[in-house]
Amino acid sequence: MRQLFYNQALGEALAEEMRRDKTVTLWGIDIGPYGGANGVTKGLWEEFGEARVIDTPVAELGYVGMGVGAAATGIRPVIELQFSDWITLPMEMIVNQAAKMRYMFGGILEMPLVIRAPIGGYLNAGAQHSNSFESWFAFVPGIKVVVPSTPYDAKGLLKTAIRDNNTVIFFEHKKLYGIKGEVPEEEYTIPFGEAAIRREGKDVTIVTYAYQTLRTLSVAEKLAKAGIDAEVIDLRTVKPMDETRILESVKKTHHLVVAQEIWKTCSVSSEVAALVAEQALDYLDGPIVRVTAKEAPVPFSPSLEEEVLPKEQDIYDAVLKTLGR
Amino acid sequence: MPSDVVMPKLGLNMTEGLLVEWLKKEGDPVKKGDLLFSVETDKITTEAEANVDGMLAKILVAAGETVPVRTVVGLITAPGETLAAEPVNLTARVAPAEIPAEKPAETVAAPASSQPRGTVLASPIAKRMAAEKGIDLAMVKGTGPDGRISLEDVERALAEGATAGAEKPAESLGVKIEGVRAVIAERMLASSQNTAQVTLHLETDVSAMVAYRQKLKTAAVQHVPSFNAILASVTAQALKEFPYMNAVQEGNVIKFLEKVNVGLAVDTDAGLVVVVVPDTERKDPQAVQAELTPLIERALARKSQPDDLSGGTFTITNLGGFGVEGFTPIINPPEMAILGVGRIIEKLVILDGKVAQRSMMTLSLTFDHRLVDGAPAARFLQAVAEKLAALA
Numbered sequence: 001m002r003q004l005f006y007n008q009a010l011g012e013a014l015a016e017e018m019r020r021d022k023t024v025t026l027w028g029i030d031i032g033p034y035g036g037a038n039g040v041t042k043g044l045w046e047e048f049g050e051a052r053v054i055d056t057p058v059a060e061l062g063y064v065g066m067g068v069g070a071a072a073t074g075i076r077p078v079i080e081l082q083f084s085d086w087i088t089l090p091m092e093m094i095v096n097q098a099a100k101m102r103y104m105f106g107g108i109l110e111m112p113l114v115i116r117a118p119i120g121g122y123l124n125a126g127a128q129h130s131n132s133f134e135s136w137f138a139f140v141p142g143i144k145v146v147v148p149s150t151p152y153d154a155k156g157l158l159k160t161a162i163r164d165n166n167t168v169i170f171f172e173h174k175k176l177y178g179i180k181g182e183v184p185e186e187e188y189t190i191p192f193g194e195a196a197i198r199r200e201g202k203d204v205t206i207v208t209y210a211y212q213t214l215r216t217l218s219v220a221e222k223l224a225k226a227g228i229d230a231e232v233i234d235l236r237t238v239k240p241m242d243e244t245r246i247l248e249s250v251k252k253t254h255h256l257v258v259a260q261e262i263w264k265t266c267s268v269s270s271e272v273a274a275l276v277a278e279q280a281l282d283y284l285d286g287p288i289v290r291v292t293a294k295e296a297p298v299p300f301s302p303s304l305e306e307e308v309l310p311k312e313q314d315i316y317d318a319v320l321k322t323l324g325r
Numbered sequence: 326m327p328s329d330v331v332m333p334k335l336g337l338n339m340t341e342g343l344l345v346e347w348l349k350k351e352g353d354p355v356k357k358g359d360l361l362f363s364v365e366t367d368k369i370t371t372e373a374e375a376n377v378d379g380m381l382a383k384i385l386v387a388a389g390e391t392v393p394v395r396t397v398v399g400l401i402t403a404p405g406e407t408l409a410a411e412p413v414n415l416t417a418r419v420a421p422a423e424i425p426a427e428k429p430a431e432t433v434a435a436p437a438s439s440q441p442r443g444t445v446l447a448s449p450i451a452k453r454m455a456a457e458k459g460i461d462l463a464m465v466k467g468t469g470p471d472g473r474i475s476l477e478d479v480e481r482a483l484a485e486g487a488t489a490g491a492e493k494p495a496e497s498l499g500v501k502i503e504g505v506r507a508v509i510a511e512r513m514l515a516s517s518q519n520t521a522q523v524t525l526h527l528e529t530d531v532s533a534m535v536a537y538r539q540k541l542k543t544a545a546v547q548h549v550p551s552f553n554a555i556l557a558s559v560t561a562q563a564l565k566e567f568p569y570m571n572a573v574q575e576g577n578v579i580k581f582l583e584k585v586n587v588g589l590a591v592d593t594d595a596g597l598v599v600v601v602v603p604d605t606e607r608k609d610p611q612a613v614q615a616e617l618t619p620l621i622e623r624a625l626a627r628k629s630q631p632d633d634l635s636g637g638t639f640t641i642t643n644l645g646g647f648g649v650e651g652f653t654p655i656i657n658p659p660e661m662a663i664l665g666v667g668r669i670i671e672k673l674v675i676l677d678g679k680v681a682q683r684s685m686m687t688l689s690l691t692f693d694h695r696l697v698d699g700a701p702a703a704r705f706l707q708a709v710a711e712k713l714a715a716l717a
Contacts, residue, residue, distance in 0.1 A: 254448075254476055282449050282452075282453045283449070284448055285476040286469070324468070324469035324475060
């Protein structure tokens with residue numbers, strides 16, 4: 001099958017949806033002739049023109065706010081934030097306006113807004129360029145949160161996000177833009193709320209998402225050499241979350257590890273752990289173990305960043321811990 | 326502070342006890358478990374134990390006195406402690422009541438790991454599996470961190486046949502052997518160990534007894550006797566004629582008893598009790614019934630008076646109501662015989678050369694072969710049967 005880079009797959013999703021639906025427009029910094037800081041929108045300005053691929057000033061509150069207004073009037077804006085770290089600036093627009101308008105105005109409008117935003121560390125980019133804020137948005141009713149880990153998922157989930165009539169925050173891990181994967185040429189979409197079982201196993205369930213999926217799969221192979229058969233579940237969407245697949249897996253393996261890149265408190269891993277504790281406690285044969293970042297800003301220094309962000313060895317050790325070995 | 330030595334409550338119905346004899350003197354050192362004094366109730370004679378180490382500092386109730394249960398009869402001081410240092414009231418007093426004896430007994434099991442009792446460390450699924458399979462987790466060795474029991478540990482225990490009774494209920498709650506149960510346990514064991522018991526079975530025609538009772542029932546007399554009342558009355562007559570069956574051993578003497586007091590075994594919630602009809606041989610079945618009715622009512626309500634249960638010289642136990650045909654009852658000491666009664670069953674028998682339908686019943690007489698031989702015991706049993714057949 002055809003191989004595409006993750007950023008190419010995203011660009012292809014945008015192009016296909018723009019061809020399919022004239023209301024789909026792109027807004028962001030340097031997404032026009034430059035093609036986007038991560039190359040996702042390369043060629044789109046040329047094909048769709050400056051009316052639908054709009055370069056914006058460096059003013060997140062402004063252009064996200066305009067996007068919310070546009071979405072409320074029937075446009076389908078796909079807004080690119082150059083770094084998800086700046087999502088703190090338009091927070092009011094997203095959390096208090098986009099997420100609530102449909103509800104507050106009695107359903108007379110839709111909010112078909114997509115915000116694409118690169119997340120993540122392991123790039124020595126410093127504390128203000130290494131955040132992952134997915135748990136903030138999963139917390140708010142009215143927002144869907146997508147965290148694809150493969151080129152195939154990136155394309156299929158972005159197409160679903162654009163067609164969704166609600167606010168979708170689409171987080172793309174910066175370490176993933178350069179990875180290659182199979183992407184069929186035929187049309188496809190991936191529904192929200194369906195986790196992917198990346199590796200089947202019987203001894204332990206490791207729930208993860210985004211870049212940690214790749215790291216977890218690498219750990220799973222090392223575990224296999226030690227005779228431990230891990231099942232790896234990639235959430236694909238943090239919200240809605242595929243509770244069924246998580247619970248079914250834990251009922252099979254009786255052990256749960258949750259691996260995420262960022263901080264532990266009130267995070268996605270908290271939610272997965274609580275879900276299993278609430279609904280599958282009687283199936284657990286060991287403690288739930290979470291792998292997360294240490295609770296500190298992500299350092300610029302490579303050696304310090306390595307200490308703060310979770311290592312593959314941490315996932316390996318977590319599995320041993322829940323198995324009691 | 327000195328520890329109280331109290332008159333123990335040895336049975337549910339015990340309200341007071343006779344302090345027969347002190348086995349320790351004032352000033353004697355005592356260890357927990359040492360016998361301190363002997364106590365006698367209407368049901369039992371036993372010894373009371375010290376429950377702490379120390380010295381029997383003071384005797385408050387002298388031998389020969391009868392005092393209510395929980396009365397403080399003495400004081401034990403800890404090593405080095407002196408009574409003078411403590412302003413205690415040295416006159417007899419009653420200790421505060423203990424927590425009621427009917428609290429549910431805890432599961433008795435030795436923990437497999439070093440975890441303290443009650444905190445067996447096990448994973449949720451291990452607990453669930455153990456509950457489903459009826460395994461006591463305390464008996465499973467945990468191989469996880471801190472000895473935690475995993476699903477695998479339970480499965481291994483199952484494979485090794487940890488529980489023979491996989492059907493046993495999840496919660497293996499037990500019942501403490503105390504009160505009436507403790508009295509029964511001790512007396513039945515003593516009976517088995519100290520006597521030479523033989524049981525004779527005799528199937529006999531009780532058509533006359535059935536007809537006799539029916540006749541009284543039809544006549545609607547007062548106190549229509551139950552079969553038990555009839556059997557008690559008839560057996561008492563036989564006992565009067567065969568005094569060697571109404572006897573006790575005293576030292577090297579077999580003492581024939583003046584009185585014939587037949588007891589009847591009653592199944593209560595608290596266990597077996599034997600209610601006694603005094604001077605049974607002087608009472609016809611109706612008179613026996615008149616006494617049995619309130620006796621049994623009180624026993625079932627667990628409100629028996631001391632006299633209700635004491636003074637028996639011979640016991641009748643009837644399992645016919647459960648369809649039991651014959652069995653081997655155990656003698657109720659110090660009595661030397663007991664009569665087991667089976668069910669009444671209609672049978673076809675040959676009578677005067679003809680097939681006839683008769684009401685048949687099996688009598689099972691257990692006697693102490695130390696005191697009487699088989700043939701004399703059989704003669705007595707035969708006499709009971711004949712008297713039953715002669716009822717009119």
